[in-house]
Amino acid sequence: xxKLFLVFFLFFSMHTFAYAELKIGFVKVxxxxxxxxxxxxxxxKLESEFKVRTEKLKKEISDLNKEEKDFQKxxxxxxxxxxxKKQKKLQNLRIDIQRTxxxxxxxxxxxxxxxxTKLQNKVTKVIETLAERDKFDLILYxxxxxxxxxxxxxxxxLKELAVIK
Numbered sequence: 538x539x540k541l542f543l544v545f546f547l548f549f550s551m552h553t554f555a556y557a558e559l560k561i562g563f564v565k566v567x568x569x570x571x572x573x574x575x576x577x578x579x580x581x582k583l584e585s586e587f588k589v590r591t592e593k594l595k596k597e598i599s600d601l602n603k604e605e606k607d608f609q610k611x612x613x614x615x616x617x618x619x620x621x622k623k624q625k626k627l628q629n630l631r632i633d634i635q636r637t638x639x640x641x642x643x644x645x646x647x648x649x650x651x652x653x654t655k656l657q658n659k660v661t662k663v664i665e666t667l668a669e670r671d672k673f674d675l676i677l678y679x680x681x682x683x684x685x686x687x688x689x690x691x692x693x694x695l696k697e698l699a700v701i702k
Contacts, residue, residue, distance in 0.1 A: 559674045559675060560671075560674050560675075561673070561676070561688050562668075562673050562689075562690035563676070563677050563678065563681060563684035563690065563691075564691050565689065566660070568691050569656075569694055569698070570656065573660075573695060573698045573699075574698060574699050575656050575659060579649075579652035583645065587644070587648075597633075601627070601631065608624075608627060659698065660698065663694055663697045664676055664694060667690070667694065667697060676690065
């Protein structure tokens, strides 16, 4: 029994000693995607890229709203056939605007994913460089239930990203 206890004690003490020498870091990816200079830059880029289409859509919505208000005002004096034509026209405009809005949203989402992928690639390169330079044994960034401030290297990653822009 004493031998078994001694074996367990030696095993756990060596096991603990081995882990004591590990250098571990943790990266908060969501914070990097929010605070990295490249994230702000890509948001501005996307905003300017889609500004014309967004403004055009806003104008179309505004025009439709005006036409609908006019129709409500004038529908009392309109004959049935004119009313029906105007309603069909307004319905077709609504459908066109919804389609345009959906296409714009899809295009923006696609471009945003492309920009996020570029940023993620940069973050991965920075993490690899930092790991080699500062001799980290392990850096985690997803699937972690808890990581204390001592192992949080997110500020280091953000600092490196600011340099490479």
